[in-house]
Amino acid sequence: MEKIIYKAGSRGHANHGWLNTHHTFSFASYYDPNRIHFGALRVLNDDKITSGTGFPKHPHENMEIISIPLKGDLAHEDSMGNQAIIKQGDVQVMSAGTGVTHSEFNPNKDMGTEFLQIWVFPNKENIEPRYGQVHYPVEDRKNSFQMVVSPIDGGLDTWIQQDAWFHLADFDKGLEKKYELKKKDNGLFLFLLEGEIEIGGEKLQKRDGIGLLNLEEVNIKANEDAEMLLMEVPLEW
Template sequence: MKKILYKSDSRGHANHGWLDTHHTFSFASYYNPDRIHFGALRVLNDDKITSGTGFPKHPHENMEIISIPLRGDLAHEDSMGNQATIKQGDVQVMSAGTGVTHSEFNPNKDIGTEFLQIWVFPNKENIEPRYGQVHYAVAERKNSFQMVVSPKEAGLDTWIQQDAWFHLADFEKGFEKSYELKKKDNGLFVFLLEGEIEIEGEKLEKRDGIGLLNLDEVNIKANEDSEMLLMEVPMEW
């Protein structure tokens, strides 16, 4: 097994006033040649948007884009005609394919929005753009791995054009459980949202991440009540 540790305070950071963002991988003005991507996982941004502000319309193509709100709301509008607001518990996916433009704003007047912006390289380019949004009950991830992103064949409405599986999990203090990878030669990236966990001999604290390669399963133990995102992705595609 190979382990790559990404401590919270080692991430790229930019504060634009309206946007306070941390980058696990190289993005915008942050560049680290050793942190371009983890397999098909290209972007993991931890964003905070001030009330009444956001990202104006901008283009994407040939990328799978996943947004997961952690606090507050995010209003979305795109060139496919979708208008929606995603909230805590929702997961949004967008296959940019041949090209799409979209905007994202915090519609609230007095509450900041926090969300994860994640990009995954697709295994097929120039497909027709598509949009998906699902609310996943938070209670169903208690001491369990709740699948929220998958390939199309798994049957979720939040599927992406890649052999990747995302799970959210909330573990109580002292709870321990193993995650079995779904596809041989995939890697697993674990991002800790809250709490403290032990994973393969490493201790992760809030907003730490770890990439794991050459393994079939991984054991996770919560030292505190903890919330995490597990992203299983191909290392080659």
Template sequence: MEKIIYKAESRGHANHGWLDTHHTFSFASYYDPNRIHFGALRVLNDDKITSGTGFPKHPHDNMEIISIPLKGDLAHEDSMGNNATIKQGDVQVMSGGTGIMHSEFNPNKDIGTEFLQIWVFPNKENIEPRYGQVHYPVADRKNSFQMVVSPKDSGLDTWIQQDAWFHLADFEKDFDKTYELKKKDNGLFVFLLEGEIEIGGEKLEKRDGIGLLNLEEVNIKANANSEMLLMEVPMDW
């Protein structure tokens, strides 16, 4: 098993006033030639948006985009006619395909919004754009891997155009569980949202990440109550 460690403090960072953002991979003004992507995982942004502000309408194409609110709400509008608000426990996916326009903003007057925005390269370009949004109960990820993103035929409405699987997990202190990869030759990227875990012989703390390659399974142990996102993606697509 090969390992690539991404410490929280090594991420790219920009504070625009209305937006405070950390980039695990090269994005916008942050560029590190050794951190362009992990397989098909292209962007992992950890965003905080102040109340009443957000991203104006902007384009995307040929990218699978996943948004996961961690705190507060995120209002969304797009050129496909979708107008929705995603909240903690929700997962939103968009296939940019041939091209879409969308905006995202914090609709609250006194509460900041925190969310993850993730981009995954698709395995097929120029598809028809699509939108999906599902609420996944937080209780269902306690000491368990809760699948929240999958390929098209895996049964979820939050599917993307890629052989990728995302799971959220909340582990109690001293709990451990083994994750088994769903597709041979995929890699696994684990992003620790809260707590402390041991994985692959490494210790991860809040907002650390680890990329794992050449493995079939890996055990994860929580040294404290911990919340994490697991992203299994193709390394060659």
């Protein structure tokens, strides 16, 4: 098993006033030639948006975009005619395909919004754009891996055009659990949202990440109560 460590403090950072963001991979003005992507995982942004502000309309194409709110609400509007509010517990996917324009903003007047913005390279380009949004009860990830993103044939409405599986998990202190990869030759990227864990012989703390390659399974132990996102993605596609 090979490991790539991404410590929280080593991420790219930009504070635009309305947006305070950290980039695990190169994005916008942050560039590190050693941190362009992890396999098909291209973007992992940890965004905080102040009340009443957000991203104006902007285009995307040939990218699978996943948004996971951690706190507060995020209002979405796109050129496909979708208008929605996504909240904590929701997962939103958007296959940009041949091209889509959308906006995202914090509709609350007295509360910040925190969410993960994730981009994944698709395994098929120029598909018809699509939108999906599902609420996944937080209690269903207690001491368990809750699948929230799958491939097109994975049985979820929040599917993407890639052989990738995302799971959210909340572990109690002391819990040990094994994650088994769904597909041979995929890699696993774990992003720790809260707490402290041990994985692959490494200790991770809040907002640390680790990329794991050449493995079939890995054991995860929670040293503290911990919340995490696991992203299994192809290393080649």
